[in-house]
Structure formats: structure tokens, C-alpha cells
Amino acid sequence: MMLEKVEEKTEEVETEIRAELRGIYAVWYRETRRYIRDRARILSAIFTPLIWLVLFGLGFSGLFQQSGFNFISFVFPGIVGQSILFTSMFLGISVIYDKQFGFLKEMLVAPIKRISVFSGKLFGGATDAMIQGTIVLLLSFVLGIWISPLVFLACLPIMFLTSITVLGLSLTIASRLESMESFGLVMTFIVMPLFFSSGALFPLSSAPGWLQTLSHFNPLTYAVDALRGLILGHTLITYNPTTFWYDLIKTLLYGNNIYPIWLDIAVLGGFAAGLILLGAYSFGMRK
Numbered sequence: 001m002m003l004e005k006v007e008e009k010t011e012e013v014e015t016e017i018r019a020e021l022r023g024i025y026a027v028w029y030r031e032t033r034r035y036i037r038d039r040a041r042i043l044s045a046i047f048t049p050l051i052w053l054v055l056f057g058l059g060f061s062g063l064f065q066q067s068g069f070n071f072i073s074f075v076f077p078g079i080v081g082q083s084i085l086f087t088s089m090f091l092g093i094s095v096i097y098d099k100q101f102g103f104l105k106e107m108l109v110a111p112i113k114r115i116s117v118f119s120g121k122l123f124g125g126a127t128d129a130m131i132q133g134t135i136v137l138l139l140s141f142v143l144g145i146w147i148s149p150l151v152f153l154a155c156l157p158i159m160f161l162t163s164i165t166v167l168g169l170s171l172t173i174a175s176r177l178e179s180m181e182s183f184g185l186v187m188t189f190i191v192m193p194l195f196f197s198s199g200a201l202f203p204l205s206s207a208p209g210w211l212q213t214l215s216h217f218n219p220l221t222y223a224v225d226a227l228r229g230l231i232l233g234h235t236l237i238t239y240n241p242t243t244f245w246y247d248l249i250k251t252l253l254y255g256n257n258i259y260p261i262w263l264d265i266a267v268l269g270g271f272a273a274g275l276i277l278l279g280a281y282s283f284g285m286r287k
Contacts, residue, residue: 023112027120028127031094035128042135049079049136053143056201073145077227078200080155081162081220084133088163089191091125092170096180118283122167122276129163130156140231151230158230161268162223168275172282198224204258219271226264229257 035041053072137155140147147155170187177183197211198220204212215221257264 020112020116023116024120024123027117028124031091031121031124032127034094035124035131041132046135046139049083049139052079052082053139072143073232074203074228075201076140076143076145077231078198078224080133080136080159080227080231081198081200081224082195083136084129084159084162084223085166085191085195085220087129087132088125088166089170089187091128091167092174092187093180093183094125095121095171095174096177096183099178100180114283115280118171118280121171122164122279125167125170126160126163129167130159133159133163145231147231151233154230155227158223158226158265158268161265161272162220165219165223165268165272165275168272168277168279172275172279175279175282194218194220197221199258200224219268222259222264222268222271225258226261226268229261229264 053075056075134156137147137152137159169190173186173190174183177186193214197214197218199207199215200220204215204221207215259267
């Protein structure tokens with residue numbers, strides 16, 4: 001008798017788990033399908049980074065030609081991070097869209113837990129951001145920036161951690177807002193400081209002290225640092241006549257990371273875990 005009850009309980013748990021996984025898959029599939037069918041967003045994933053690299057990269061590269069500093073190679077990992085940041089942050093608008101059309105309410109009253117709805121949106125958005133980030137990463141071959149297959153694969157987990165970190169923040173904010181206009185305003189207010197204080201466009205070593213301090217609390221800083229260290233390897237990325245030899249020796253010994261790559265991944269993972277928990281709590285508290 002006791003054994004039968006245990007088996008029944010086990011079957012109930014397994015049935016519940018399968019139902020939750022099917023719910024997560026359904027939400028993930030909807031989010032991914034919506035992105036793939038939007039050709040304008042895919043084209044934007046190709047041309048927007050190229051515009052940044054051509055206009056910004058070529059515009060400033062002339063300032064460093066005499067020093068042998070390849071500014072486009074330096075900026076490229078930052079543009080990869082920018083693409084993931086912008087895509088992940090603005091994917092939260094799907095929550096606002098679903099609210100306005102009543103679809104979110106239907107999902108929340110479905111016979112699955114709210115954490116499953118949140119997880120489906122999180123992984124669906126992360127898939128979209130990974131597609132966009134991978135497209136940008138592949139542009140390196142067009143720009144003449146050589147990335148080995150091993151380095152390419154090593155960049156993917158960092159890109160994934162970055163996407164779910166930003167999505168956790170985006171979904172947290174979106175769950176508390178009601179209009180697309182307010183979401184766009186808040187996102188712009190958050191995205192620009194995150195992007196410009198991450199060192200994506202300039203070496204943080206040359207930034208003012210207050211900006212360097214601010215960068216320590218920016219998850220994108222660690223994502224860009226890890227990507228830059230992997231992609232550029234041991235290429236000299238800073239030029240200062242007074243510290244040239246010191247910078248050269250440091251670059252040859254340690255690569256281009258400001259922080260050790262294990263620290264980049266650990267801090268980025270901590271940000272991801274914290275923001276996912278915050279997003280899940282915020283999503284679950286929604287009435």
C-alpha cells in the first residue's frame with residue numbers, strides 16, 4: 001500500500017514536471033518564432049553593427065594609425081556586447097505588448113507556474129540575443145578580424161550569460177510598467193550608461209577615476225572584457241608613449257583582459273543569478 005502511494009506521488013510529480021517543461025517550451029517557441037519571422041530585426045542585426053564599426057571605428061582609427069593601434073579590432077568585441085545588450089534589453093517590450101493585448105493574462109492563468117512563463121520568456125529572449133550576437137561575431141571574417149573556431153565557441157557561453165543577465169533586468173522592469181512609451185524611456189535611460197561605462201568603445205585605463213569606479217558595478221564591463229581578451233588575445237590595445245614598454249610586456253604576459261577571465265565569468269554569473277531571481281520574483285508578484 002505504501003509503495004503504491006509512493007509510485008502515485010512519483011507519477012504526479014513527473015506529470016507536473018512534464019507539464020511545466022511543455023509550458024516553458026511553448027513560451028520559448030513563441031518568442032523565438034516571433035524573432036525569426038521578423039526579417040527587419042535580422043537585417044538590423046547585420047547592418048547596425050556594421051554602421052557602428054564603419055562610422056565610429058574608421059572615424060577614430062585614423063587617430064591611432066601612427067601608434068600601430070588597431071582601433072577597429074579593439075571596438076569589435078564591444079560591438080558584440082552592444083548587440084547583445086540592445087537586443088536583450090528591448091526584448092522586454094514583448095511583455096508590455098502581451099499586456100496590452102491581454103495575452104499575458106491568459107498565460108498567467110494557464111495551468112503552469114508563473115516561473116515557467118518567466119523561464120520561457122527568458123530563454124526565448126536569450127535565444128534571440130544569441131542569434132543576433134552570433135551574426136555580429138561572424139562579421140569578424142568580413143572585417144578581417146581572425147577568430148579561431150575554439151575562440152568562437154569560447155565566446156558563446158559569455159554571450160549567453162550576458163543575454164540572460166540583461167534579460168533578467170529587462171523583464172523585471174517590464175513586469176512593472178504598463179506602456180511601451182514608458183518602457184522605451186526607462187530602457188534608454190539604462191542602456192546608454194551601461195554601454196558607455198563598459199569600456200566597449202575606449203580603454204577604461206584612460207577613463208576618469210569616477211568612470212572606472214562606475215564600471216566595476218556594470219555587468220557589461222565584465223562581458224566586454226572577457227570577449228576582448230578572447231578575441232584579441234595578446235594584441236596591444238593601448239598606446240601611451242610613457243608606459244609603452246610596460247603595456248607591451250603586460251599584454252604579452254596576460255593578454256587584453258582588465259580582470260582575469262575566471263573573474264569576468266564569475267562576476268557575470270553572479271549578476272545573472274541575482275537578476276534572474278529578481279525577475280522571477282517580480283514576475284511572480286504581478287497581479
